[in-house]
Amino acid sequence: MKFVLLIYHIVPTNSLNQQNNTYVSYDVKNIPNDWMTNNDILDKINMCIDNIQCSKGRQFEVDKLYNNFVEILHSEMNDKLETKVKVLNSTNNRKRRIKKPWWNDKLTNKWNIVCTAERDYVTCKQGSLKQQLRKDFVDKRKDFDKLTQKYKRQYWYRRRKSLVNFSDNDTNQFS
Numbered sequence: 001m002k003f004v005l006l007i008y009h010i011v012p013t014n015s016l017n018q019q020n021n022t023y024v025s026y027d028v029k030n031i032p033n034d035w036m037t038n039n040d041i042l043d044k045i046n047m048c049i050d051n052i053q054c055s056k057g058r059q060f061e062v063d064k065l066y067n068n069f070v071e072i073l074h075s076e077m078n079d080k081l082e083t084k085v086k087v088l089n090s091t092n093n094r095k096r097r098i099k100k101p102w103w104n105d106k107l108t109n110k111w112n113i114v115c116t117a118e119r120d121y122v123t124c125k126q127g128s129l130k131q132q133l134r135k136d137f138v139d140k141r142k143d144f145d146k147l148t149q150k151y152k153r154q155y156w157y158r159r160r161k162s163l164v165n166f167s168d169n170d171t172n173q174f175s
Contacts, residue, residue, distance in 0.1 A: 027082035035080050044072045102155035110144045117141075 036042070048069045055061045077083075084105070117140045121133040 022085050025084045026077050027084070030082065032080055036076060038076075041072065041076050045069070048072060102151045104151060107144075107148060107151060110140075110147055114140050114144045 036045075048065060051068075052062070052065050055065060114137070117133070117137040121130065121137045124130040124133050
């Protein structure tokens with residue numbers, strides 16, 4: 001039985017004097033079979049349920065018990081599920097180049113860095129600082145281009161290798 005559990009853990013971070021919120025996203029599509037089956041976890045959950053049933057129903061007690069339950073779930077999720085930290089910023093959350101199968105999250109992050117460097121360069125008014133920002137922008141763009149070509153080559157290499165393996169296994173379709 002598989003179910004979807006969405007828990008967002010908001011963590012405030014400071015970057016360049018602006019407040020960015022991040023959250024941890026868990027990969028719930030690939031839940032392992034041993035998730036939430038450990039006796040220790042089950043005992044903790046049962047104890048938490050018993051504590052909730054025995055509570056007087058006061059709000060601060062319910063909040064405390066709920067926080068304990070969430071901590072139990074987070075510990076199990078951190079141990080057994082893949083995680084990804086996302087920034088709560090509309091420009092960083094979307095996946096770019098959806099129709100390009102070799103595009104991945106690392107390229108999206110690099111692209112966002114290039115866009116930020118370009119924006120800093122274009123909006124700068126000081127001459128010497130603008131030259132330095134242009135140099136930084138060009139360097140970051142070159143790094144992005146190199147990484148893009150690397151992932152593109154790896155993708156096509158894997159595709160070619162899978163075709164060769166397929167042709168070796170089923171020669172009737174290629175004759």
